[in-house]
Amino acid sequence: MSFTLHGIHVSSGIAIGHAHLVSHTSLEVAHYVLPKHLLAEEVARLDAALKATRDELTSLRANRPQQAAAEFEAFLDLHLMILDDEHISQAARAMVQEEQCNAEWALKSQMDALVAQFEAFDDGYLRERSTDVVQVVERVLKVLSGHPGHVPPAPQHDSDMVLVAHDVSPADLIQLKPHQFCAILTDVGGATSHTAIVARGLNTPCVVGLLHARELIKDRDMLIVDGAQGVVIVNPDKSLLAEYKLRQSEWVLERQKLKRLKTARATTLDGTDIGLQANIEMPGDVAQVKENGATGIGLFRSEFLFLNRDDLPDEEEQYLAYRTVLEGMGELPVTIRTYDLGADKQLKGVTRVASNPALGLRAIRLCLAEPQLFRTQLRALLRASVHGNLKILVPMLSGAAEINQTLYMIESVKFDLADQGIAYNPSVQIGGMIEIPAAALALNAFVKKLDFLSIGTNDLIQYTLAIDRTDEEVAHLYDPLHPAVLLLLSHVINGANKAGIPVSVCGEMAGEISYTRLLLGLGLRQFSMHPAQLLATKQRVLTTSLPEVTTFTQKILRADDPAKIRDMLDKLNAV
Ligand code: PEP
Ligand code: MG
Numbered sequence: 001m002s003f004t005l006h007g008i009h010v011s012s013g014i015a016i017g018h019a020h021l022v023s024h025t026s027l028e029v030a031h032y033v034l035p036k037h038l039l040a041e042e043v044a045r046l047d048a049a050l051k052a053t054r055d056e057l058t059s060l061r062a063n064r065p066q067q068a069a070a071e072f073e074a075f076l077d078l079h080l081m082i083l084d085d086e087h088i089s090q091a092a093r094a095m096v097q098e099e100q101c102n103a104e105w106a107l108k109s110q111m112d113a114l115v116a117q118f119e120a121f122d123d124g125y126l127r128e129r130s131t132d133v134v135q136v137v138e139r140v141l142k143v144l145s146g147h148p149g150h151v152p153p154a155p156q157h158d159s160d161m162v163l164v165a166h167d168v169s170p171a172d173l174i175q176l177k178p179h180q181f182c183a184i185l186t187d188v189g190g191a192t193s194h195t196a197i198v199a200r201g202l203n204t205p206c207v208v209g210l211l212h213a214r215e216l217i218k219d220r221d222m223l224i225v226d227g228a229q230g231v232v233i234v235n236p237d238k239s240l241l242a243e244y245k246l247r248q249s250e251w252v253l254e255r256q257k258l259k260r261l262k263t264a265r266a267t268t269l270d271g272t273d274i275g276l277q278a279n280i281e282m283p284g285d286v287a288q289v290k291e292n293g294a295t296g297i298g299l300f301r302s303e304f305l306f307l308n309r310d311d312l313p314d315e316e317e318q319y320l321a322y323r324t325v326l327e328g329m330g331e332l333p334v335t336i337r338t339y340d341l342g343a344d345k346q347l348k349g350v351t352r353v354a355s356n357p358a359l360g361l362r363a364i365r366l367c368l369a370e371p372q373l374f375r376t377q378l379r380a381l382l383r384a385s386v387h388g389n390l391k392i393l394v395p396m397l398s399g400a401a402e403i404n405q406t407l408y409m410i411e412s413v414k415f416d417l418a419d420q421g422i423a424y425n426p427s428v429q430i431g432g433m434i435e436i437p438a439a440a441l442a443l444n445a446f447v448k449k450l451d452f453l454s455i456g457t458n459d460l461i462q463y464t465l466a467i468d469r470t471d472e473e474v475a476h477l478y479d480p481l482h483p484a485v486l487l488l489l490s491h492v493i494n495g496a497n498k499a500g501i502p503v504s505v506c507g508e509m510a511g512e513i514s515y516t517r518l519l520l521g522l523g524l525r526q527f528s529m530h531p532a533q534l535l536a537t538k539q540r541v542l543t544t545s546l547p548e549v550t551t552f553t554q555k556i557l558r559a560d561d562p563a564k565i566r567d568m569l570d571k572l573n574a575v
Helices: 036-062 071-084 089-099 103-119 124-144 170-179 194-202 238-259 283-291 302-306 315-329 363-369 371-387 400-419 437-441 443-449 457-465 472-477 483-499 513-521 531-542 546-558 562-574
Strands: 003-006 008-011 014-021 161-165 183-186 206-208 222-226 231-234 275-280 297-301 333-337 389-394 429-434 452-455 503-505 526-529
Touching: 014 238, 036 071, 036 089, 036 103, 036 124, 071 124, 089 103, 103 124, 161 222, 183 222, 222 238, 238 531, 275 283, 275 531, 283 315, 283 531, 297 302, 297 315, 297 526, 302 315, 302 333, 315 333, 315 371, 315 389, 363 371, 363 400, 371 389, 371 400, 389 400, 389 452, 400 429, 400 443, 429 437, 429 443, 437 443, 437 457, 437 483, 443 483, 452 483, 457 483, 483 503, 483 546, 483 562, 513 531, 513 546, 513 562, 526 531, 546 562
Parallel strands: 014 161, 161 183, 183 206, 275 297, 275 526, 297 333, 333 389, 389 429, 429 452, 452 503, 503 526
Antiparallel strands: 003 231, 008 206, 014 222, 222 231
């Protein structure tokens, strides 16, 4: 029987293949009582499994493939930390001895208790970490049950196999890479989960949040996965299969052709140059930026240097990281955002989980509340400024008072450096992110006081529509095409253009090609996105006539019916 499943799209592309189900039964563990004389042996069995799992994770970390997303290492560190957490290892050992139960049961019980604690958190990021706990315990259970690891045995012809799992950990995704599954489907997970981030980096079509795929799909079922739409068609009929085969070969051809655009200038049909820059998280990402021909780095999320560690990166460590990126990019601009910690990126010992994390002490608010931490970063940035074309970007500014305080702080750090005879570029540009509706509406202070603007659409949409961007239950309401969002975008882009200061978009909208023409029509000339999206966006730019899309976009701005706006956008993209 043919049927269709809808989930959350993570990674684009069309795949056609047979289902390869990964069993989730490892968590349905047996419970039995052991005689006292076997308890020491059972604890030793548990310890051996914990050690084997630790060795496996350590070896994965050491052999991280080049193409793995930079955060991958951080995920493995997190999994190693969970594995060694006393609530898992020691508590399970104690339970075996005290309750005379088998190791599997002890582990599963500890996991359930820990997951319940995580799931009680208000913070979406912390809630999602319960998935990491389950993934780690599953891995140990696999070892205990005599399987060498969590990865399912590779099927014979894996390149036409679609992996169907209740959940897959980031570590497993990397291990699966050599098998080249043609697509990945999971029942759980949101677009911001670690697994989703790694899948995007692997460039394999991936759909998450399918809810019941593992139950409804049978092993060897024929599947069509449309990653871009988040759709899975199970046992399609011949005509649908033929249609998708055609679409798939067009897609493969398209990706091949895209590689030729690497060195081409991104110029519209009427001859306007468009800047296509890249977003990065770690210095190691520079290679991918260059492979995709970016004209600079539009957003280096520097807070990733601060995550998954017990200490803080000191001035020297930060300076070296910033310098590496600047030198790697040569004369091209490198926009480093001062750390955006808080909300879903907590810093041990410094930030706390607020009752409304997205509205709490986050980004520049935290910087101004913890001036020593901020001054350290500013010193590192200014020292690195002599090694390339640095621009400093400040996140989450809401208005004049915060801009003034930030600029004052930068001046005072410059003063100290000069006093100490330390070199820096005195005219380094300072920009602000527009990601709060208040900032978009009260734009005057921004264009008067700052050198450039960058619109963070991820947050601007979240705060405009009051939709938590990490909550999958309201994900369907997160709408970049809402008239209020479009009006704010238009207001900011026009305001900056009129004032003659550069403006870019660095949120996810910048890398979605369905929005490229809309943004160009709104007057945007600078985009920053994940490196993997650059060439497709360049292609869209090359086939766009600015006068045409500008007129059309004005009509879209006057519409207020969401269905009509979508309809008009389709027409704009079909031109
Ligand atoms: C944004 O909000 O659009 C943005 C680019 O910043 P982040 O996604 O890191 O919050
Ligand atoms: Mg943001």
